[in-house]
Amino acid sequence: MARYELVKRSVALITLTNPPVNALSSPVRHAIANSMERALSDPKVRAVVICGENGRFCGGADIREFAGPLRGPPLIPVLEAIEAGDKPVVAAIEGMALGGGFELALFCHYRIAQSKARLGLPEVTLGILPAAGGTQRLPRLIGIPAALEMITTGRHISAQEALKLGIVDQVTDQNACETALEFALKAVGKPLSPRRVSTLTTPCPPDLDALLEAATMQVKKKTPGVMAPLACIQAVRAAATMPYSKGMKQESELMATLFNSGQARALQYCFFAQRTAGKWTLPSGAQWNNSKPREIRSAAVIGLGTMGRGIVVSLARVGISVIAVESEKKLLENGRQMVIGMLERDAKRRGVSASLNLLKFTLSLQDLKDVDLVIEAVFEDMALKKRVFQELSKVCRPGTLLCTNTSGLDVDALAGVTDRPHLVAGMHFFSPAHVMKLLEVVCGPRSSSETIATAMSLGKKMGKVSVAVGNCPGFVGNRMLKPYLDQATFLLEEGATPEQIDKALEDFGFAMGVFRMSDLAGLDVGWRVRKESGLTGPDVDPKNPPRKRQGRRYCPIPDMVCEQGRFGQKTGRGWYKYDKPGDTNAKPDPLIQNLLETYRSRYGIQPRNISDQEIIERCLFVLANEGFRILEDGMAARPEDIDVIYLFGYAFPRHRGGPMFYASMVGLERVLERLEHYHQAHPDVPHLEPITMAYTGAQKALKSDKLDEAQALAKSCAGRPDFLPCDGLSICATHSHGKCFKLHWCCHLGWCHCKYVYQPMTNVAQLPSTPVPAAPSDCTDTIDLSISLTERFLRISPCFLPPPCPESPKYCNIAELFIDDYIVKRINGKMCYVQRPPIHTEAPSTPPQINPASLTPQKQHTEDKQTVEETVKGPKMGHCSSPSSSEDSGINALGGHYLESCEEESEDELSTDGHSSPGSLWDQDECTLLSPSKSIVEIIENIETTV
Numbered sequence: 001m002a003r004y005e006l007v008k009r010s011v012a013l014i015t016l017t018n019p020p021v022n023a024l025s026s027p028v029r030h031a032i033a034n035s036m037e038r039a040l041s042d043p044k045v046r047a048v049v050i051c052g053e054n055g056r057f058c059g060g061a062d063i064r065e066f067a068g069p070l071r072g073p074p075l076i077p078v079l080e081a082i083e084a085g086d087k088p089v090v091a092a093i094e095g096m097a098l099g100g101g102f103e104l105a106l107f108c109h110y111r112i113a114q115s116k117a118r119l120g121l122p123e124v125t126l127g128i129l130p131a132a133g134g135t136q137r138l139p140r141l142i143g144i145p146a147a148l149e150m151i152t153t154g155r156h157i158s159a160q161e162a163l164k165l166g167i168v169d170q171v172t173d174q175n176a177c178e179t180a181l182e183f184a185l186k187a188v189g190k191p192l193s194p195r196r197v198s199t200l201t202t203p204c205p206p207d208l209d210a211l212l213e214a215a216t217m218q219v220k221k222k223t224p225g226v227m228a229p230l231a232c233i234q235a236v237r238a239a240a241t242m243p244y245s246k247g248m249k250q251e252s253e254l255m256a257t258l259f260n261s262g263q264a265r266a267l268q269y270c271f272f273a274q275r276t277a278g279k280w281t282l283p284s285g286a287q288w289n290n291s292k293p294r295e296i297r298s299a300a301v302i303g304l305g306t307m308g309r310g311i312v313v314s315l316a317r318v319g320i321s322v323i324a325v326e327s328e329k330k331l332l333e334n335g336r337q338m339v340i341g342m343l344e345r346d347a348k349r350r351g352v353s354a355s356l357n358l359l360k361f362t363l364s365l366q367d368l369k370d371v372d373l374v375i376e377a378v379f380e381d382m383a384l385k386k387r388v389f390q391e392l393s394k395v396c397r398p399g400t401l402l403c404t405n406t407s408g409l410d411v412d413a414l415a416g417v418t419d420r421p422h423l424v425a426g427m428h429f430f431s432p433a434h435v436m437k438l439l440e441v442v443c444g445p446r447s448s449s450e451t452i453a454t455a456m457s458l459g460k461k462m463g464k465v466s467v468a469v470g471n472c473p474g475f476v477g478n479r480m481l482k483p484y485l486d487q488a489t490f491l492l493e494e495g496a497t498p499e500q501i502d503k504a505l506e507d508f509g510f511a512m513g514v515f516r517m518s519d520l521a522g523l524d525v526g527w528r529v530r531k532e533s534g535l536t537g538p539d540v541d542p543k544n545p546p547r548k549r550q551g552r553r554y555c556p557i558p559d560m561v562c563e564q565g566r567f568g569q570k571t572g573r574g575w576y577k578y579d580k581p582g583d584t585n586a587k588p589d590p591l592i593q594n595l596l597e598t599y600r601s602r603y604g605i606q607p608r609n610i611s612d613q614e615i616i617e618r619c620l621f622v623l624a625n626e627g628f629r630i631l632e633d634g635m636a637a638r639p640e641d642i643d644v645i646y647l648f649g650y651a652f653p654r655h656r657g658g659p660m661f662y663a664s665m666v667g668l669e670r671v672l673e674r675l676e677h678y679h680q681a682h683p684d685v686p687h688l689e690p691i692t693m694a695y696t697g698a699q700k701a702l703k704s705d706k707l708d709e710a711q712a713l714a715k716s717c718a719g720r721p722d723f724l725p726c727d728g729l730s731i732c733a734t735h736s737h738g739k740c741f742k743l744h745w746c747c748h749l750g751w752c753h754c755k756y757v758y759q760p761m762t763n764v765a766q767l768p769s770t771p772v773p774a775a776p777s778d779c780t781d782t783i784d785l786s787i788s789l790t791e792r793f794l795r796i797s798p799c800f801l802p803p804p805c806p807e808s809p810k811y812c813n814i815a816e817l818f819i820d821d822y823i824v825k826r827i828n829g830k831m832c833y834v835q836r837p838p839i840h841t842e843a844p845s846t847p848p849q850i851n852p853a854s855l856t857p858q859k860q861h862t863e864d865k866q867t868v869e870e871t872v873k874g875p876k877m878g879h880c881s882s883p884s885s886s887e888d889s890g891i892n893a894l895g896g897h898y899l900e901s902c903e904e905e906s907e908d909e910l911s912t913d914g915h916s917s918p919g920s921l922w923d924q925d926e927c928t929l930l931s932p933s934k935s936i937v938e939i940i941e942n943i944e945t946t947v
């Protein structure tokens, strides 16, 4: 994990060897500690150089280790030994020095960077802070304002900027390691004290408070509801106001709060989900690592509307020559000017020259005969698209790949009109295509693995986050959007206002609520689609009930809004009013209020007060429910793929992880129960029917029997002070802590201890010991909590990051709960979780009906589980979460994601496009109900072994 060599007779060269990014895993930390000890004690060694193998210095702490207990030496003492040593240590930075890797360099006495290297502290993007002294050392080195900016944004800086800021001592175009070796020899004998960053005094600006206040306002505006940037500011304040050792203590305390937060779990999940999405797999067994993409040097784009123009720019700026085709001279000229303008602005922003020479504009498809790939981006009309594909089939050489940018039409139907259906796939960009990072690559049943590999690799080359999806109406993203939008308009009918619904969604974390977003995108697009599909307009049979289509509930309010010429921001009126067309400042419009009131009285609808909880549940649970359907249909391989689509294509708040992750955090039983509840209230809305209903009768019976029993017991405990019923929305806030075992359990029961979370923790021994009411005579004292939906979900989501698990016998393995290793027993009048003795290992129930090829991470799951089992020793118990200062405020978050999906460019309008568990370990504090004291543990073990 680190190589030790003596070079130039007197320099110890320590090379980190942990591919791919030389992350500081436990063996690496161990190896650094040993190597430093060796170097410092060897009299031949006069200086030390630390570098990373394969041209990468270090990508920071090993994020995968966050899920388990700390093993090996903690990082800080290892790094402190470097700084404290009496021999100069030089960091040779090639590739990247990020997070803990950057902090390692800050503990060295000197830093040399290769000119292409990038440095940064991206911890904030993972929901944590630089916790190996980064928040205390960087301000001492470069001052508060610059450090604050780097730490709160996570921005990577170039070697040149690092030199300017005073972070590195030298930048070289040569090999950084060679340069560092020379540098180290020259440093021998020079005093080391001034080089120890911990001894420096932070340059403290006179207006420190104002500066920190401004930074706080800025992050609250940019990433509302997100905890980590605020904690970073507090840590930097400590660097300015406290001695180093106290500041380090403060940093570590802030880290402890963040580390266990649900936001950190969600953000770290997003990091891995994004990388998992690139590992596509097809039902045929073809996948990312056994299919070779073709190289694409030339491409054509047909249609120079908003989408087509963005696609041309995306291709040209990565060096692909593009032929752009339009049908009319005027449209072509207009498109040419806009594309050139966009490319020039883009190049100026990036400080490069615009690749205009790669562009060709034409009116003739005949010019496309030699291109490697075509992307059709004409109007969303199947007949038109078919004509284009027939023509392309005739014109293009036989090997040309033909792709369509349709946002939901049948890709296989298009493949069917060509002479090469295996070379046809969907490439669904999101508008504006040169800004939005998401690309859905649609695999038709006849698409070859080479075609998919090529489309995915082209997406990556263009800097997109590409996700392979199946061919069904709307694919994944837009298919899920429909039930979400439907719920929003149904809520309007029932009594809500656009402002109220938007506010609830924005408080949840969306940058924009559904109606504000629709106004931005333009309401006419959806109206036209509804007219074309016969849902509204003259084609609707007048005898058809106005609020029903094909037996399902239909809300005509969006059509009525469009009939009044209200198309959103561009017309100055939509769900809101604007001062003038194009204005973005949405104001509530009394005319919409009137429209809603008239509508309700016309149809005899008695408006009711609708809570924010109902808005969130109906809009978001229905989204996840459709996600489950998509998984069941095999249209997405993994829940991570769905979440990535929503994070990058639909601005789902990143600190919530995505709709599927969010559902898992709320607790799937809770989601199921609420969907059942809403479906009963609205039986004519099929999307509200929980997907588990489609499950086999036997399993359903099993689930509901057990659930009923558990619910009955839970309800009978309702008066207990340590067992409170769920108080609405706070369940979500609480669950986003992601660490309360007891909550999770209660979720199964339809009850929740939310409020407990906000109270100071009480010692186990001091909690009242209320006896559990006697069980009905026909009940056993054991509740089996096997729940098919949860089990299913966890089986298909083995990559979901398990939450942190500090080493402690009190930590409980939820995964095992789901696979029936746990049972709830009443012991000494208390309900306790008890691990079942390992007597039988029944085969898990039937796996979900998704394509088997999509279940590739099965192996990883087994490995995860093994790790978990190895690390959790002794009886495992539940917990109550400790109060968290700001997590609950997360639920009042405003604003969307702020990481990769958020690019600087935003010149155009936003999207108009139209196995068991991973081994979750949930940490705990003391709690009587489910965390028996040690003596009770012994009793339990006793009981278990004597039963």
Ligand SMILES: C[C@H](O)[C@H](C)C(=O)SCCNC(=O)CCNC(=O)[C@H](O)C(C)(C)COP(=O)([O-])OP(=O)([O-])OC[C@H]1O[C@@H](n2cnc3c(N)ncnc32)[C@H](O)[C@@H]1OP(=O)([O-])[O-]
Pocket (backbone or CB within 6 Å): 020, 021, 023, 059, 060, 061, 062, 063, 064, 075, 096, 098, 099, 100, 101, 103, 122, 123, 126, 128, 129, 130, 131, 132, 134, 272, 275, 276
């Ligand atoms: C104490 C200290 O204060 C704290 C608390 C910390 O230090 S917290 C940690 C702070 N560090 C970070 O936030 C850096 C995170 N990494 C990145 O930003 C990028 O990875 C990259 C370094 C710029 C390289 O990009 P890439 O495009 O060349 O490759 P990749 O596809 O992204 O990554 C290649 C493979 O490496 C894996 N990987 C990357 N960084 C990793 C890391 N830090 N830990 C574990 N795995 C990592 C990644 O999952 C992928 O795996 P797989 O999918 O192949 O199985």
